[in-house]
Amino acid sequence: MEHEKYQRMAMRLADKELDDAAKQELQSHLSICPECTAFANDLGPLSDAFSPLQKEEGVNGALNTFMSNRAIKATEKVSLLEQIRETFWGRQHVLRYAGLALILGAIAGGAGFKLQNKPITPSYISAEEEALFNPVYPGSITEVVNDEHKESL
Amino acid sequence: MMEQDQDTDLYIKYGETGDPKLFRALWDKYKGAVLTTIMRITLLPKEGAEDILQEVFIKVMDERGRFTPKAKFGTWLYRMAVNRSYNAVRDKKEQVEIDDRLPDEKADYALDRLVDKERAIVLKKALGELNERQRAALTLREFQEKSYAEIAEIMEVSLDAVESLLFHARTKLKSILKGRI
Numbered sequence: 588m589e590h591e592k593y594q595r596m597a598m599r600l601a602d603k604e605l606d607d608a609a610k611q612e613l614q615s616h617l618s619i620c621p622e623c624t625a626f627a628n629d630l631g632p633l634s635d636a637f638s639p640l641q642k643e644e645g646v647n648g649a650l651n652t653f654m655s656n657r658a659i660k661a662t663e664k665v666s667l668l669e670q671i672r673e674t675f676w677g678r679q680h681v682l683r684y685a686g687l688a689l690i691l692g693a694i695a696g697g698a699g700f701k702l703q704n705k706p707i708t709p710s711y712i713s714a715e716e717e718a719l720f721n722p723v724y725p726g727s728i729t730e731v732v733n734d735e736h737k738e739s740l
Numbered sequence: 741m742m743e744q745d746q747d748t749d750l751y752i753k754y755g756e757t758g759d760p761k762l763f764r765a766l767w768d769k770y771k772g773a774v775l776t777t778i779m780r781i782t783l784l785p786k787e788g789a790e791d792i793l794q795e796v797f798i799k800v801m802d803e804r805g806r807f808t809p810k811a812k813f814g815t816w817l818y819r820m821a822v823n824r825s826y827n828a829v830r831d832k833k834e835q836v837e838i839d840d841r842l843p844d845e846k847a848d849y850a851l852d853r854l855v856d857k858e859r860a861i862v863l864k865k866a867l868g869e870l871n872e873r874q875r876a877a878l879t880l881r882e883f884q885e886k887s888y889a890e891i892a893e894i895m896e897v898s899l900d901a902v903e904s905l906l907f908h909a910r911t912k913l914k915s916i917l918k919g920r921i
Contacts, residue, residue, distance in 0.1 A: 591907075594907070595903060595907050598903075598906060598907055598910065599888075599903065602881065602888070602906075604887070604888050629914055630910070633910060633913060633914060633917070634882060636859075636863065636917065637863060637882050637883070639856045639857075639859040639860040639863060640780065640860055640863055640864070640883065641882075641883060643772040643773060643775075643776050644772060644775045644776045644779055644786060644789075645772065646771045646772060646775055646790065646793070647786075647787075647790055650790055650793070650794060651767075651771075653794070654763075654764075654767055654794070654797055655760070655764060655767075657798070657801065658760035658763040658764060658767075658801060659760045661758070661760075661801050661802075662758040662759070662760055
C-alpha cells in the first residue's frame, strides 16, 4: 500500500496537482524506490501515447446548419409564447385565476351540498300535503303508519 | 461564491435575449471538445456521438432563461455530456470499430511503429477495457486538460474519487499497452 500512496503522488505530480511539501516527500521516496520510480517514469510516455486521439473531432456540416436553424426557430417560438404568457399567464393573472377558481368552487360546493340534502317534492303536491308525509311533523300520515307498525310488533 | 466566467455571462445573456448569435458563439466554441469527449467516453463512431452532442445542445437551448449559475456554463455543459454518455453506454450502444487490417495483438509492435490510424484503434480498444467512469475521468484529464477539481465538479464526485479513477485507469492501460509504449 505504501507503493500505491507514492505512485498516486507521482501521478498527481505529473498532472501538476501536487503541492511543494508533498513533492519533497515524494522525491525522498523515489530516491530509494525503483518500483515507484519506474511507475513515475512511465506516466509521461503513457500520456504521449494518446496523441493520435488528441485531435479534436470536427462536427458534421449538416449538424452545424441544423443547430443554427433551430436556435433561430427557438427564438421565434419563445417570442409567440412569451406574448401569450404575458397576456394570460403572468404571475398576477395566475393568482387571480386561482383565487376566482377557489371562490367559485366554494360556491358550487355549497350549492351542491344544499341541493343534495333538499328532499325532492313533486310540483303537484302542496306544502300542506307534503307536511302530512313528513315524519318530522306530529300527526303526519308517516307517523301514524310508524306507530301502527310498532303496535303490530 | 462561484466565480462567474465569460461563457456563463454569455449564456445568461442568451437566456435574457434569445439572440441566436449568442447560442452560435457557445456552439462554435464547445462543439468540437464536447464531441471529442463523448466519443472517447462512449467509443461510439462519430455519427452516434453527434446524436448525443445534438441532445446536449438542444437542452442548452431549452434551459436558457432557467439557468442558475451554481456552476460555470462549461462545467454544466460537460456534466450533461458525460451523463448522456453514461446513458449511451448503458443502453448498449457502445461499439468499438475494429479494423481488419490491425496487426496481430501478439505481435511485438510498439505503438510508434504503427501508423496513426492503427495506433488510434489500439488505443480505443485499450480504452474499451476501462469502465465508463474511468474513461470519463481520463478523457477529461488527458483530452480536455481539466484539473482534478474541475473533473470532480463535472462528474459530481470527490477529489479522492477522481484520483482513484485516474490511478486505476492509468494502471490498467499500462498493463494493457505493456511493451507497446
